Amino acid sequence: MIFSLELKKLKRTGYMPAFLGGAVLAAAVPLLHMLVRSETFIVLPGEPLNILYDANWQMMTMLNILTIILCACIIYHTEYSDNGAQKMAVLPVCDNHIFGGKFMITVLALSGMLLFEIIILELCALHWFSDYQVQLTDLTKNFCFSLIASLPTIILMLLIASACQNMWVSLGIGVILVFTVSVFPKENLFLSLCPFNSPYQTLALVTEKGKEYIFLVTCIAETILLGIAAHKLEHVRRYFS
C-alpha cells in the first residue's frame, strides 16, 4: 500500500522524467564517444566491453550519481513543501515504511536506468567491434554489480534528504560529497568502498584485483547500516518536530 502511495505522490513532480533524462544523457556518452572517436578505441587491445567501460563509465556514473542526488532531493521535497510530512504523521502509517517505500522506488528507477545504459554499452560494442558477441550472463553480472555498488549512495542520499527540510541544503551536501569524493584516489580499496565512490568501480576492475566478494559484501553491509541509521533518525526526529 505504502509503495503505491509513494508512487502516486511522485505524479507531476518530474521524478520519472528526471530519471529518464539522466538515463538518456548517460547513454549518450558512449554513443557520442564512439561516433566521434571510434578509430582510437577499436585499435586498443583487450575486451571490447572493458574498453568501452574504461572510456565512458566515469562520466556515466557521475551522471547517475547526480540523478540519484536530484531524485532524493525531490522525493523528500514533496514531503516538506506545504507540510506534507506533518500530514503523513497523523495517518496510521509507520514513518519507517515511508523511507522504505522511497528507497524501493529509487532502487527500481535506478535499476531501469542502469539496465538501459548497459544495453546501450553492449549495443555500442556490437556495432563497432566486429568480433564481439553479447553474453547474457556478463550483462546480468555487470548490471547486478553496478546496482549493488550504487545502493550505499542511494540510501545515504535519501538519509540526507530526509534529515534536511530545505531542498537546497540536501542538494548542497550531495553536491559537496560528489565533489569531495571525485578528488579521492580511486585505487585505494578503503576509499573506493565509501558511498558516492563505490559506483565508479566496474566489475572487470574489481575482479582483476580479486576483491569482488569483499566489495559486494561491504556495499550490502553499508546499506544495512545506513538503513538502521535512517530508522533511528525517524525516532529522533519525533522529539523535535
Place this chain on the structure above:
Amino acid sequence: MNFISLIGVELTKLRRSKIILILLTPVVIMWIPSILNAKINFNLQGIPITPEHNFFIQGFMGMAWFMIPASLLICTTLLVQTERNHKGFLKMLSLPLSSTKLCLAKFTILLLLATVQMVMSIGTYYLCCATVSQLQNYNFILEPLYVISNVLQIYAGAIPLAAVFWMIATLIQAPVFFVGTGLASLVPSILMINTKFWFLYPMSYPFYLLMTAYGKAAEGIYETEIAWLPWLPTAMLITITALAISCIRFGVSERR
C-alpha cells in the same frame, strides 16, 4: 524603495539559511588533499612550472571545474526556494515595486554570495600555503596581486554562468528540472573546453580562465593568452540576454 534597501531585504531573508557554511565547506575540503599530497608539487614530470604555481593551479582546478558552477546552482536554488515556500512570490509581487528591480536585486545577491565564496577561497588558500610551507620547508606563498587577480578573473568568468542559471530558474518552475538541467550542464564542460566552440558554453568559462593561467605559468600546457575576441562579446551577449529574459519572465507563472 531604492535598489540598496531591496538588497538589504533580500539579505535579511537569507538569515538562518546557513548558506555561508555550505559555501565554506567545499572551499575547505578542496585543500585537504592538496595539503596531504603537497610533495607531488615537487614532482613536475617535465612540465616547466614552479612548485608554488603548481600548488595554486592544482588547488583551484576542482574549484573552477565543478565547485564554482555547483555553488552558484545551490545559491540559485536557495534564492528561488525561499520564495516558493509559503507563496513568497505572491507576497513579493503584491508590493508596489517593479518586478525587474526585484529580479535584479535577487541576481545581485547571487553575485554577492559568489564574492563571499571568492574571499573565503583566497583566505583558505593563504592558510594552506602557510601550513604547507611550514611542513615542506619551501616557500609556497605567491604574491597576493597574482593570486587575487587570477581568482577574481575566474569568478568574473562565472557571471555569465550565474545569469544563465538565474534565467533557467525563472523559466523552469519545477525545482527538479531546474536542478537537473543545471547539474547535467556541468558534466560536459571539460569536454567543451577542448572544442572550438567553448566560448558558446558559459559553464566552461571559469575552467577556461584557470587553464589559461596554467598555460601562462607553464609553457605549452594550454593557450597562454585569453582569446578575448570571440569570447567577450559572446559572454556579454549571453549575460544580457539571460538577464533580460529572466527579468521579463520573473513571477509570470505566479501572476496568472
